Amino acid sequence: MLNTNGVPDKKQIFSRFPDKKYILKPKAITECYEEIPCNPCSTSCPFDAIYIGEDINTAPIVDFEKCTGCGICVYNCPGLAIFIVQELDNENARFKIPYELIPLPIKGETWSGVNRAGEVITKVLIEKVSLTEKQDKTALIQVLVPIEFINDFITIRSKL
Amino acid sequence: MNKKDVIICRCEDVTLEELHNLMKEGYTSFEEIKRILRVGMGSCQGNTCGQLIQRELANFTNTPINKVVTHKVRPLFAGVKLKSIVKALDDES
Protein backbone atom coordinates (compact mmCIF):
# COMPACT_ATOMS: atom_id res chain seq x y z
CA MET A 1 0.00 0.00 0.00
CA LEU A 2 1.28 3.41 -0.97
CA ASN A 3 0.37 4.93 2.41
CA THR A 4 1.99 2.24 4.54
CA ASN A 5 5.09 1.15 2.61
CA GLY A 6 5.42 3.45 -0.38
CA VAL A 7 4.40 0.86 -2.98
CA PRO A 8 1.48 1.85 -5.23
CA ASP A 9 -0.99 -0.93 -6.02
CA LYS A 10 -1.64 -2.30 -9.51
CA LYS A 11 -4.76 -0.19 -9.91
CA GLN A 12 -2.86 2.98 -9.18
CA ILE A 13 -0.06 2.02 -11.55
CA PHE A 14 -2.44 1.15 -14.40
CA SER A 15 -4.27 4.44 -13.90
CA ARG A 16 -1.12 6.26 -15.03
CA PHE A 17 -0.37 4.12 -18.08
CA PRO A 18 -1.93 5.20 -21.38
CA ASP A 19 -3.92 3.08 -23.81
CA LYS A 20 -1.85 0.52 -25.63
CA LYS A 21 -2.04 2.45 -28.91
CA TYR A 22 -0.09 5.37 -27.40
CA ILE A 23 2.62 3.34 -25.74
CA LEU A 24 4.04 2.14 -29.06
CA LYS A 25 5.76 5.51 -28.93
CA PRO A 26 7.62 6.78 -25.83
CA LYS A 27 5.29 8.34 -23.25
CA ALA A 28 5.71 9.91 -19.80
CA ILE A 29 4.22 8.07 -16.83
CA THR A 30 3.67 10.37 -13.85
CA GLU A 31 3.61 8.31 -10.68
CA CYS A 32 2.52 11.15 -8.49
CA TYR A 33 -0.61 9.94 -6.73
CA GLU A 34 -1.04 12.65 -4.16
CA GLU A 35 -2.11 16.23 -4.40
CA ILE A 36 1.09 17.95 -3.39
CA PRO A 37 2.00 21.57 -4.12
CA CYS A 38 4.32 21.07 -7.07
CA ASN A 39 4.30 21.76 -10.80
CA PRO A 40 7.75 21.61 -12.48
CA CYS A 41 6.68 18.69 -14.71
CA SER A 42 4.01 20.86 -16.21
CA THR A 43 6.07 24.05 -16.57
CA SER A 44 9.11 22.23 -17.95
CA CYS A 45 7.25 20.36 -20.70
CA PRO A 46 8.09 21.96 -24.07
CA PHE A 47 4.99 20.39 -25.63
CA ASP A 48 2.42 21.50 -23.05
CA ALA A 49 1.58 17.87 -22.56
CA ILE A 50 1.34 17.79 -18.76
CA TYR A 51 -1.55 19.62 -17.21
CA ILE A 52 -1.61 20.91 -13.62
CA GLY A 53 -3.13 24.35 -13.92
CA GLU A 54 -3.44 27.28 -11.50
CA ASP A 55 -3.82 25.16 -8.37
CA ILE A 56 -0.41 23.53 -8.08
CA ASN A 57 -1.81 20.91 -5.69
CA THR A 58 -3.52 19.21 -8.62
CA ALA A 59 -2.03 15.85 -9.60
CA PRO A 60 -0.51 15.96 -13.10
CA ILE A 61 -2.48 14.73 -16.10
CA VAL A 62 -0.57 13.74 -19.23
CA ASP A 63 -2.00 14.42 -22.67
CA PHE A 64 -0.63 11.37 -24.47
CA GLU A 65 -1.49 12.90 -27.86
CA LYS A 66 0.97 15.70 -27.16
CA CYS A 67 3.60 13.81 -25.14
CA THR A 68 6.66 12.93 -27.24
CA GLY A 69 8.47 11.04 -24.50
CA CYS A 70 11.39 13.47 -24.68
CA GLY A 71 12.23 12.92 -21.01
CA ILE A 72 12.63 16.54 -19.94
CA CYS A 73 10.00 16.14 -17.20
CA VAL A 74 11.85 13.07 -15.91
CA TYR A 75 14.82 14.99 -14.58
CA ASN A 76 12.77 18.05 -13.69
CA CYS A 77 10.48 16.14 -11.30
CA PRO A 78 11.68 16.84 -7.74
CA GLY A 79 10.06 13.60 -6.58
CA LEU A 80 11.78 11.45 -9.25
CA ALA A 81 8.28 10.18 -9.91
CA ILE A 82 8.24 10.28 -13.72
CA PHE A 83 9.68 7.84 -16.24
CA ILE A 84 9.29 7.29 -19.97
CA VAL A 85 8.11 3.96 -21.35
CA GLN A 86 7.72 2.58 -24.85
CA GLU A 87 6.62 -0.83 -26.07
CA LEU A 88 9.30 -1.61 -28.66
CA ASP A 89 8.17 -5.01 -29.89
CA ASN A 90 6.91 -8.33 -28.53
CA GLU A 91 10.06 -8.78 -26.51
CA ASN A 92 11.22 -5.50 -25.12
CA ALA A 93 10.14 -2.22 -23.61
CA ARG A 94 12.35 0.82 -23.54
CA PHE A 95 12.45 2.95 -20.40
CA LYS A 96 14.04 6.27 -19.57
CA ILE A 97 14.45 6.60 -15.81
CA PRO A 98 15.91 9.23 -13.48
CA TYR A 99 18.99 8.16 -11.54
CA GLU A 100 20.90 10.01 -8.82
CA LEU A 101 23.35 7.45 -7.44
CA ILE A 102 26.97 6.67 -8.18
CA PRO A 103 28.48 4.85 -9.92
CA LEU A 104 26.44 5.66 -13.01
CA PRO A 105 25.89 2.75 -15.37
CA ILE A 106 27.75 2.69 -18.69
CA LYS A 107 26.19 2.05 -22.08
CA GLY A 108 26.22 -1.65 -22.95
CA GLU A 109 26.28 -2.93 -19.37
CA THR A 110 23.71 -5.30 -17.94
CA TRP A 111 22.17 -4.28 -14.62
CA SER A 112 19.59 -5.71 -12.28
CA GLY A 113 16.07 -4.44 -12.91
CA VAL A 114 14.09 -3.62 -9.78
CA ASN A 115 10.35 -3.30 -9.09
CA ARG A 116 8.48 -0.79 -6.94
CA ALA A 117 8.91 -2.94 -3.83
CA GLY A 118 12.68 -2.84 -4.25
CA GLU A 119 13.00 -6.46 -5.42
CA VAL A 120 15.25 -7.55 -8.29
CA ILE A 121 12.95 -8.93 -10.98
CA THR A 122 14.99 -9.10 -14.17
CA LYS A 123 18.10 -8.14 -16.09
CA VAL A 124 18.13 -4.97 -18.15
CA LEU A 125 20.44 -3.60 -20.81
CA ILE A 126 21.77 -0.05 -20.45
CA GLU A 127 21.29 1.63 -23.83
CA LYS A 128 22.20 5.21 -23.06
CA VAL A 129 23.27 7.39 -20.16
CA SER A 130 22.89 11.14 -20.32
CA LEU A 131 23.84 13.75 -17.79
CA THR A 132 24.01 17.25 -19.21
CA GLU A 133 24.38 20.46 -17.25
CA LYS A 134 20.70 21.19 -17.84
CA GLN A 135 19.77 17.97 -16.07
CA ASP A 136 21.33 19.36 -12.88
CA LYS A 137 22.82 16.12 -11.56
CA THR A 138 19.84 13.88 -12.29
CA ALA A 139 20.99 11.39 -14.91
CA LEU A 140 18.63 9.95 -17.49
CA ILE A 141 19.20 6.25 -18.11
CA GLN A 142 17.73 4.52 -21.14
CA VAL A 143 17.26 0.81 -20.56
CA LEU A 144 15.89 -2.16 -22.43
CA VAL A 145 13.53 -4.21 -20.24
CA PRO A 146 11.83 -7.56 -21.06
CA ILE A 147 8.27 -6.72 -22.09
CA GLU A 148 6.62 -8.82 -19.35
CA PHE A 149 7.96 -6.37 -16.77
CA ILE A 150 6.57 -3.27 -18.45
CA ASN A 151 4.26 -2.55 -15.51
CA ASP A 152 6.71 -3.66 -12.83
CA PHE A 153 10.14 -2.29 -13.70
CA ILE A 154 10.97 0.99 -11.99
CA THR A 155 14.73 1.31 -11.52
CA ILE A 156 18.11 -0.34 -11.81
CA ARG A 157 20.47 -1.66 -9.15
CA SER A 158 24.09 -2.79 -9.43
CA LYS A 159 25.93 -4.02 -12.49
CA LEU A 160 25.81 -7.73 -13.30
CA MET B 1 12.14 1.40 31.17
CA ASN B 2 15.28 2.39 32.99
CA LYS B 3 14.49 6.07 33.61
CA LYS B 4 18.02 6.75 34.80
CA ASP B 5 19.22 6.22 31.25
CA VAL B 6 16.71 8.52 29.58
CA ILE B 7 18.18 11.98 29.19
CA ILE B 8 15.64 14.80 29.16
CA CYS B 9 17.99 17.77 29.25
CA ARG B 10 21.32 17.29 27.52
CA CYS B 11 22.78 20.64 28.51
CA GLU B 12 22.38 20.05 32.24
CA ASP B 13 22.37 16.23 32.14
CA VAL B 14 18.93 15.76 33.69
CA THR B 15 17.31 12.32 33.55
CA LEU B 16 13.69 11.26 33.29
CA GLU B 17 14.02 9.70 36.75
CA GLU B 18 14.98 13.02 38.31
CA LEU B 19 12.10 14.73 36.54
CA HIS B 20 9.55 12.11 37.63
CA ASN B 21 10.79 12.14 41.23
CA LEU B 22 10.37 15.88 41.35
CA MET B 23 6.89 15.73 39.89
CA LYS B 24 5.93 13.12 42.50
CA GLU B 25 7.09 15.55 45.18
CA GLY B 26 4.54 18.00 43.84
CA TYR B 27 6.59 20.21 41.57
CA THR B 28 4.43 20.35 38.50
CA SER B 29 5.19 23.67 36.87
CA PHE B 30 8.00 24.24 34.41
CA GLU B 31 9.25 27.27 36.34
CA GLU B 32 9.60 25.31 39.59
CA ILE B 33 11.30 22.41 37.88
CA LYS B 34 13.64 24.78 36.08
CA ARG B 35 14.78 26.32 39.35
CA ILE B 36 15.57 22.96 40.90
CA LEU B 37 16.93 20.93 37.98
CA ARG B 38 18.25 23.78 35.80
CA VAL B 39 16.36 22.47 32.75
CA GLY B 40 16.06 25.21 30.16
CA MET B 41 18.99 27.10 31.66
CA GLY B 42 21.78 25.50 29.68
CA SER B 43 23.30 26.42 26.38
CA CYS B 44 20.26 25.55 24.28
CA GLN B 45 17.88 27.47 26.57
CA GLY B 46 15.18 24.83 26.58
CA ASN B 47 15.00 24.17 22.85
CA THR B 48 15.66 20.48 23.34
CA CYS B 49 14.14 19.64 26.71
CA GLY B 50 11.22 22.05 26.49
CA GLN B 51 8.87 19.87 24.49
CA LEU B 52 9.87 16.67 26.35
CA ILE B 53 9.15 18.23 29.75
CA GLN B 54 5.94 19.71 28.45
CA ARG B 55 4.78 16.23 27.42
CA GLU B 56 5.79 14.68 30.76
CA LEU B 57 3.93 17.41 32.64
CA ALA B 58 0.88 16.97 30.43
CA ASN B 59 0.83 13.23 31.13
CA PHE B 60 1.47 13.57 34.85
CA THR B 61 -1.08 16.31 35.52
CA ASN B 62 -3.54 14.97 32.97
CA THR B 63 -3.61 18.30 31.14
CA PRO B 64 -3.76 18.81 27.36
CA ILE B 65 -0.25 19.63 26.17
CA ASN B 66 -1.29 23.02 24.77
CA LYS B 67 -2.38 24.06 28.26
CA VAL B 68 0.97 23.27 29.88
CA VAL B 69 2.72 26.57 30.45
CA THR B 70 6.33 26.61 29.27
CA HIS B 71 9.12 28.49 30.94
CA LYS B 72 9.64 32.23 30.90
CA VAL B 73 12.38 33.24 28.50
CA ARG B 74 14.53 36.09 29.71
CA PRO B 75 17.53 37.91 28.36
CA LEU B 76 20.35 37.09 28.13
CA PHE B 77 19.82 34.22 25.77
CA ALA B 78 23.45 33.09 25.78
CA GLY B 79 26.34 33.42 28.18
CA VAL B 80 27.70 36.97 28.03
CA LYS B 81 30.77 37.91 30.02
CA LEU B 82 30.43 40.87 32.39
CA LYS B 83 33.60 42.17 30.78
CA SER B 84 31.76 42.42 27.44
CA ILE B 85 28.83 44.32 28.96
CA VAL B 86 31.14 46.76 30.76
CA LYS B 87 33.16 47.26 27.60
CA ALA B 88 29.97 48.12 25.68
CA LEU B 89 29.03 50.66 28.35
CA ASP B 90 32.48 52.22 28.17
CA ASP B 91 32.25 52.49 24.40
CA GLU B 92 28.89 54.23 24.66
CA SER B 93 29.99 56.94 27.08
Add this chain to the structure above:
Amino acid sequence: MKKIDLVIIGGGPAGLSAAKMAAESGLSSLIIERNFKIGGQLVKQTHMFFGSEKQYAKTRGIDIAKILVNDVLKYSDMIEIMTGTTVVGLYKDKVVTLLKDEKYIKVKTKAIIIATGASEKVLAFEKNDLPGIYGAGAVQTLMNVHGVLPGHNVVMVGSGNIGLIVSYQLIQAGVNVLCVLEASSEIGGYKVHASKLKRLGVDIKTSHSIKKAIGKDYLERIIIGKLDDKWEFIEGSEEELIVDALCISVGLSPLSNLLSMIGTEMKYVSYLGGLVPLIDENYETSIENVFVAGDVCGVEEASSAIVEGYLTGLVVAKKLGYIHPNYDKLYLDFKAQLHNLRSGPFGEKLRRGLEEIMR
Protein backbone atom coordinates in the same frame (compact mmCIF):
# COMPACT_ATOMS: atom_id res chain seq x y z
CA MET C 1 24.13 52.58 20.29
CA LYS C 2 23.89 51.44 16.70
CA LYS C 3 20.72 52.66 14.95
CA ILE C 4 19.03 50.97 11.99
CA ASP C 5 15.42 51.02 10.74
CA LEU C 6 14.94 47.27 10.39
CA VAL C 7 16.60 44.36 12.13
CA ILE C 8 16.07 40.89 10.65
CA ILE C 9 16.93 38.04 12.99
CA GLY C 10 17.93 34.98 11.00
CA GLY C 11 19.67 34.75 7.63
CA GLY C 12 17.77 31.76 6.26
CA PRO C 13 15.27 31.73 3.39
CA ALA C 14 12.70 33.90 5.22
CA GLY C 15 15.19 36.48 6.52
CA LEU C 16 17.06 36.84 3.24
CA SER C 17 13.86 37.25 1.22
CA ALA C 18 12.57 39.84 3.71
CA ALA C 19 15.79 41.85 3.42
CA LYS C 20 15.66 41.75 -0.36
CA MET C 21 12.07 42.94 -0.57
CA ALA C 22 12.65 45.67 2.03
CA ALA C 23 15.68 46.88 0.06
CA GLU C 24 13.70 46.85 -3.18
CA SER C 25 11.22 49.09 -1.41
CA GLY C 26 14.01 51.42 -0.31
CA LEU C 27 14.37 50.27 3.31
CA SER C 28 17.80 49.39 4.71
CA SER C 29 18.19 46.51 7.11
CA LEU C 30 20.58 44.57 9.27
CA ILE C 31 20.53 40.76 9.07
CA ILE C 32 21.77 38.96 12.14
CA GLU C 33 22.88 35.38 11.63
CA ARG C 34 24.14 33.07 14.35
CA ASN C 35 25.93 30.82 11.90
CA PHE C 36 29.12 31.81 10.11
CA LYS C 37 27.37 31.74 6.75
CA ILE C 38 23.96 32.98 5.59
CA GLY C 39 21.54 30.71 3.75
CA GLY C 40 20.02 28.88 6.71
CA GLN C 41 19.19 25.21 6.31
CA LEU C 42 19.03 25.56 2.52
CA VAL C 43 22.80 25.17 2.30
CA LYS C 44 22.54 21.45 3.11
CA GLN C 45 19.51 20.61 0.98
CA THR C 46 20.93 18.73 -1.99
CA HIS C 47 17.51 17.69 -3.31
CA MET C 48 15.24 19.50 -5.75
CA PHE C 49 12.48 21.55 -4.17
CA PHE C 50 8.75 21.23 -4.72
CA GLY C 51 6.43 24.17 -5.24
CA SER C 52 6.18 26.35 -8.33
CA GLU C 53 8.75 28.31 -10.29
CA LYS C 54 8.14 31.41 -8.19
CA GLN C 55 9.58 29.55 -5.19
CA TYR C 56 12.39 28.08 -7.28
CA ALA C 57 10.81 24.63 -7.62
CA LYS C 58 12.99 21.89 -9.16
CA THR C 59 16.07 23.83 -8.08
CA ARG C 60 18.22 22.14 -5.44
CA GLY C 61 18.06 23.83 -2.02
CA ILE C 62 21.78 24.48 -2.04
CA ASP C 63 21.34 26.44 -5.28
CA ILE C 64 18.28 28.30 -3.96
CA ALA C 65 20.52 29.45 -1.10
CA LYS C 66 22.97 30.83 -3.66
CA ILE C 67 20.18 32.71 -5.47
CA LEU C 68 18.86 34.27 -2.25
CA VAL C 69 22.33 35.16 -0.97
CA ASN C 70 23.23 36.78 -4.30
CA ASP C 71 19.99 38.77 -4.26
CA VAL C 72 20.95 40.17 -0.87
CA LEU C 73 24.57 40.85 -1.86
CA LYS C 74 23.32 42.96 -4.78
CA TYR C 75 22.00 45.41 -2.19
CA SER C 76 25.21 45.55 -0.19
CA ASP C 77 24.77 49.31 0.24
CA MET C 78 21.41 48.76 1.95
CA ILE C 79 21.67 45.37 3.63
CA GLU C 80 24.23 44.87 6.36
CA ILE C 81 24.95 41.28 7.33
CA MET C 82 26.41 40.23 10.66
CA THR C 83 27.30 36.56 10.76
CA GLY C 84 28.60 34.64 13.76
CA THR C 85 26.33 36.87 15.81
CA THR C 86 23.77 35.78 18.40
CA VAL C 87 20.82 37.85 19.55
CA VAL C 88 21.00 37.64 23.33
CA GLY C 89 18.29 40.10 24.24
CA LEU C 90 15.16 41.58 22.71
CA TYR C 91 13.35 44.40 24.48
CA LYS C 92 9.98 46.07 24.06
CA ASP C 93 11.50 49.46 23.21
CA LYS C 94 13.01 47.68 20.17
CA VAL C 95 16.50 47.46 21.44
CA VAL C 96 18.27 44.32 20.27
CA THR C 97 21.41 43.16 22.04
CA LEU C 98 23.94 41.06 20.20
CA LEU C 99 26.99 39.04 20.97
CA LYS C 100 29.71 38.76 18.36
CA ASP C 101 33.14 37.42 19.28
CA GLU C 102 32.57 38.32 22.93
CA LYS C 103 31.59 41.82 21.89
CA TYR C 104 28.27 42.97 23.34
CA ILE C 105 26.46 45.27 20.91
CA LYS C 106 23.23 47.24 21.32
CA VAL C 107 21.08 48.10 18.33
CA LYS C 108 18.10 50.43 18.38
CA THR C 109 15.59 49.76 15.64
CA LYS C 110 12.11 50.71 14.46
CA ALA C 111 10.98 47.30 13.26
CA ILE C 112 12.04 43.70 13.74
CA ILE C 113 11.42 40.65 11.59
CA ILE C 114 12.02 37.47 13.55
CA ALA C 115 12.94 34.67 11.14
CA THR C 116 14.73 32.27 13.46
CA GLY C 117 13.34 29.10 11.95
CA ALA C 118 12.85 25.87 13.88
CA SER C 119 14.84 23.25 15.73
CA GLU C 120 14.65 19.48 15.69
CA LYS C 121 12.52 17.68 18.23
CA VAL C 122 14.08 14.90 20.25
CA LEU C 123 12.78 11.64 21.70
CA ALA C 124 13.00 10.25 25.21
CA PHE C 125 14.20 6.64 25.19
CA GLU C 126 16.83 4.67 27.06
CA LYS C 127 20.41 5.76 26.35
CA ASN C 128 19.17 8.50 24.04
CA ASP C 129 22.39 10.43 24.59
CA LEU C 130 24.81 7.83 23.23
CA PRO C 131 27.23 9.17 20.62
CA GLY C 132 25.88 8.07 17.24
CA ILE C 133 22.35 9.31 17.90
CA TYR C 134 21.68 12.39 15.81
CA GLY C 135 18.91 14.62 14.62
CA ALA C 136 18.26 13.94 10.93
CA GLY C 137 18.95 17.57 10.13
CA ALA C 138 22.24 17.36 11.99
CA VAL C 139 23.20 14.37 9.87
CA GLN C 140 22.38 16.36 6.76
CA THR C 141 24.68 19.16 7.94
CA LEU C 142 27.41 16.70 8.79
CA MET C 143 27.17 14.96 5.40
CA ASN C 144 26.23 17.65 2.94
CA VAL C 145 28.04 20.63 4.45
CA HIS C 146 31.06 19.06 6.12
CA GLY C 147 31.43 15.89 4.07
CA VAL C 148 31.44 13.56 7.08
CA LEU C 149 29.48 10.31 7.21
CA PRO C 150 27.53 9.77 10.44
CA GLY C 151 27.98 6.00 10.30
CA HIS C 152 27.71 2.98 8.04
CA ASN C 153 24.50 1.31 9.18
CA VAL C 154 21.73 3.71 9.99
CA VAL C 155 18.11 3.58 11.11
CA MET C 156 15.87 6.59 10.58
CA VAL C 157 13.14 7.37 13.12
CA GLY C 158 10.31 9.28 11.47
CA SER C 159 8.88 9.18 7.96
CA GLY C 160 8.05 12.82 7.46
CA ASN C 161 9.61 14.52 4.46
CA ILE C 162 12.85 15.22 6.34
CA GLY C 163 13.22 11.60 7.45
CA LEU C 164 12.53 10.30 3.94
CA ILE C 165 14.76 12.84 2.18
CA VAL C 166 17.69 12.41 4.57
CA SER C 167 17.41 8.61 4.23
CA TYR C 168 17.69 9.00 0.47
CA GLN C 169 20.68 11.31 0.85
CA LEU C 170 22.34 8.82 3.21
CA ILE C 171 22.02 6.19 0.49
CA GLN C 172 23.44 8.64 -2.05
CA ALA C 173 26.41 9.01 0.28
CA GLY C 174 26.89 5.24 0.32
CA VAL C 175 25.42 4.58 3.77
CA ASN C 176 23.31 1.50 4.43
CA VAL C 177 19.86 2.57 5.65
CA LEU C 178 18.38 -0.47 7.41
CA CYS C 179 14.86 0.89 7.70
CA VAL C 180 12.69 3.90 8.46
CA LEU C 181 10.51 3.70 11.56
CA GLU C 182 7.17 5.49 11.71
CA ALA C 183 5.12 5.51 14.92
CA SER C 184 1.93 6.35 13.08
CA SER C 185 0.06 3.77 11.00
CA GLU C 186 0.77 5.73 7.80
CA ILE C 187 3.79 7.34 6.19
CA GLY C 188 4.03 11.02 7.13
CA GLY C 189 5.78 12.62 4.16
CA TYR C 190 5.11 12.79 0.44
CA LYS C 191 4.65 9.30 -0.98
CA VAL C 192 6.90 10.10 -3.93
CA HIS C 193 9.77 10.30 -1.42
CA ALA C 194 8.64 7.04 0.21
CA SER C 195 8.42 5.25 -3.14
CA LYS C 196 11.90 6.50 -4.03
CA LEU C 197 13.28 4.83 -0.89
CA LYS C 198 11.26 1.65 -1.20
CA ARG C 199 12.53 0.99 -4.71
CA LEU C 200 16.06 1.27 -3.31
CA GLY C 201 15.16 -1.55 -0.95
CA VAL C 202 14.54 0.44 2.23
CA ASP C 203 11.63 -0.78 4.36
CA ILE C 204 9.38 1.79 5.93
CA LYS C 205 8.00 0.21 9.09
CA THR C 206 4.79 1.95 10.10
CA SER C 207 3.50 1.54 13.71
CA HIS C 208 7.10 1.08 14.83
CA SER C 209 9.43 3.08 17.02
CA ILE C 210 12.74 3.04 18.81
CA LYS C 211 12.57 1.46 22.27
CA LYS C 212 16.11 1.71 23.45
CA ALA C 213 19.67 2.23 22.38
CA ILE C 214 22.48 -0.06 23.50
CA GLY C 215 26.19 0.63 23.67
CA LYS C 216 28.97 1.35 26.09
CA ASP C 217 30.82 4.36 24.76
CA TYR C 218 28.89 4.77 21.54
CA LEU C 219 25.82 3.40 19.78
CA GLU C 220 26.19 -0.29 18.95
CA ARG C 221 22.66 -1.67 18.70
CA ILE C 222 19.06 -0.57 19.00
CA ILE C 223 15.85 -2.28 20.06
CA ILE C 224 12.83 -1.37 18.01
CA GLY C 225 9.26 -2.47 18.57
CA LYS C 226 5.78 -2.42 17.14
CA LEU C 227 3.24 0.02 18.55
CA ASP C 228 -0.46 -0.56 19.26
CA ASP C 229 -3.08 2.05 18.39
CA LYS C 230 -2.35 3.88 21.65
CA TRP C 231 1.30 4.14 20.61
CA GLU C 232 2.38 1.71 23.36
CA PHE C 233 4.96 -0.96 22.55
CA ILE C 234 3.43 -4.39 21.94
CA GLU C 235 5.13 -6.90 24.16
CA GLY C 236 7.17 -9.48 22.30
CA SER C 237 7.42 -7.35 19.16
CA GLU C 238 10.95 -6.23 19.94
CA GLU C 239 13.66 -6.60 17.35
CA GLU C 240 17.36 -5.91 17.73
CA LEU C 241 19.29 -4.14 14.98
CA ILE C 242 23.02 -3.56 14.70
CA VAL C 243 23.61 0.09 13.83
CA ASP C 244 26.30 2.68 14.37
CA ALA C 245 24.06 5.68 13.85
CA LEU C 246 20.45 6.55 14.55
CA CYS C 247 18.70 9.56 13.05
CA ILE C 248 15.80 11.15 14.86
CA SER C 249 13.36 12.93 12.58
CA VAL C 250 10.21 13.42 14.61
CA GLY C 251 9.38 16.94 13.60
CA LEU C 252 10.53 20.46 14.18
CA SER C 253 9.51 23.02 16.75
CA PRO C 254 9.52 26.76 16.08
CA LEU C 255 12.43 28.68 17.58
CA SER C 256 10.12 31.21 19.16
CA ASN C 257 12.08 31.94 22.35
CA LEU C 258 12.88 35.49 21.33
CA LEU C 259 9.18 36.18 20.88
CA SER C 260 8.46 34.86 24.36
CA MET C 261 11.25 37.09 25.60
CA ILE C 262 9.81 40.25 24.13
CA GLY C 263 6.37 39.28 25.37
CA THR C 264 4.27 38.86 22.25
CA GLU C 265 1.05 36.92 22.73
CA MET C 266 1.81 33.24 22.14
CA LYS C 267 -0.13 30.04 21.72
CA TYR C 268 0.80 26.38 21.68
CA VAL C 269 -0.48 24.91 18.42
CA SER C 270 0.58 21.33 17.76
CA TYR C 271 -0.29 21.63 14.04
CA LEU C 272 2.35 24.34 13.77
CA GLY C 273 5.00 22.45 15.76
CA GLY C 274 4.69 24.09 19.19
CA LEU C 275 4.66 27.55 20.72
CA VAL C 276 4.02 30.25 18.12
CA PRO C 277 3.10 33.93 18.20
CA LEU C 278 -0.36 35.24 17.38
CA ILE C 279 -0.16 37.12 14.08
CA ASP C 280 -2.33 39.20 11.78
CA GLU C 281 -2.71 38.63 8.04
CA ASN C 282 0.61 40.43 7.45
CA TYR C 283 2.55 38.37 10.01
CA GLU C 284 2.70 41.22 12.52
CA THR C 285 2.68 40.00 16.14
CA SER C 286 0.80 41.54 19.05
CA ILE C 287 3.66 44.03 19.45
CA GLU C 288 3.56 46.70 16.77
CA ASN C 289 6.34 46.50 14.19
CA VAL C 290 7.50 43.10 15.40
CA PHE C 291 6.93 40.69 12.54
CA VAL C 292 7.64 37.00 11.98
CA ALA C 293 8.40 34.99 8.83
CA GLY C 294 9.18 31.35 8.15
CA ASP C 295 9.11 28.34 10.45
CA VAL C 296 9.13 30.44 13.64
CA CYS C 297 5.39 31.00 13.19
CA GLY C 298 4.57 27.46 12.04
CA VAL C 299 6.74 24.70 10.63
CA GLU C 300 6.33 24.15 6.90
CA GLU C 301 8.41 24.05 3.72
CA ALA C 302 11.18 26.50 2.79
CA SER C 303 9.07 27.57 -0.21
CA SER C 304 6.54 29.16 2.13
CA ALA C 305 9.30 30.69 4.25
CA ILE C 306 10.66 32.46 1.16
CA VAL C 307 7.26 33.91 0.28
CA GLU C 308 6.54 34.90 3.90
CA GLY C 309 9.89 36.68 3.90
CA TYR C 310 9.03 38.62 0.77
CA LEU C 311 5.63 39.51 2.19
CA THR C 312 6.88 40.79 5.55
CA GLY C 313 9.74 42.71 3.92
CA LEU C 314 7.24 44.42 1.65
CA VAL C 315 4.77 45.22 4.44
CA VAL C 316 7.36 46.41 6.99
CA ALA C 317 8.87 48.75 4.41
CA LYS C 318 5.47 50.28 3.71
CA LYS C 319 4.79 50.74 7.44
CA LEU C 320 8.03 52.66 7.77
CA GLY C 321 7.20 54.83 4.78
CA TYR C 322 9.00 53.01 1.97
CA ILE C 323 6.42 51.88 -0.54
CA HIS C 324 7.50 49.45 -3.24
CA PRO C 325 6.56 50.74 -6.71
CA ASN C 326 4.67 47.49 -7.35
CA TYR C 327 3.33 47.12 -3.83
CA ASP C 328 -0.26 46.15 -4.61
CA LYS C 329 0.61 43.68 -7.31
CA LEU C 330 3.36 42.02 -5.27
CA TYR C 331 1.24 41.89 -2.12
CA LEU C 332 -1.55 40.05 -3.90
CA ASP C 333 0.92 37.76 -5.63
CA PHE C 334 2.64 36.73 -2.38
CA LYS C 335 -0.71 36.12 -0.73
CA ALA C 336 -1.83 34.02 -3.69
CA GLN C 337 1.41 32.01 -3.64
CA LEU C 338 1.02 31.22 0.05
CA HIS C 339 -2.58 30.23 -0.50
CA ASN C 340 -1.56 27.99 -3.38
CA LEU C 341 1.23 26.27 -1.45
CA ARG C 342 -1.13 25.52 1.45
CA SER C 343 -4.41 24.75 -0.26
CA GLY C 344 -3.88 21.03 -0.90
CA PRO C 345 -4.59 18.10 1.44
CA PHE C 346 -1.04 18.30 2.87
CA GLY C 347 -1.73 21.89 3.92
CA GLU C 348 -4.86 21.05 5.89
CA LYS C 349 -3.33 20.83 9.36
CA LEU C 350 -1.27 23.89 8.65
CA ARG C 351 -4.34 25.87 7.57
CA ARG C 352 -6.14 24.88 10.75
CA GLY C 353 -3.10 25.82 12.82
CA LEU C 354 -2.76 29.20 11.16
CA GLU C 355 -6.45 29.89 11.78
CA GLU C 356 -5.80 29.37 15.48
CA ILE C 357 -3.12 32.04 15.66
CA MET C 358 -4.85 34.75 13.63
CA ARG C 359 -5.46 37.77 15.81
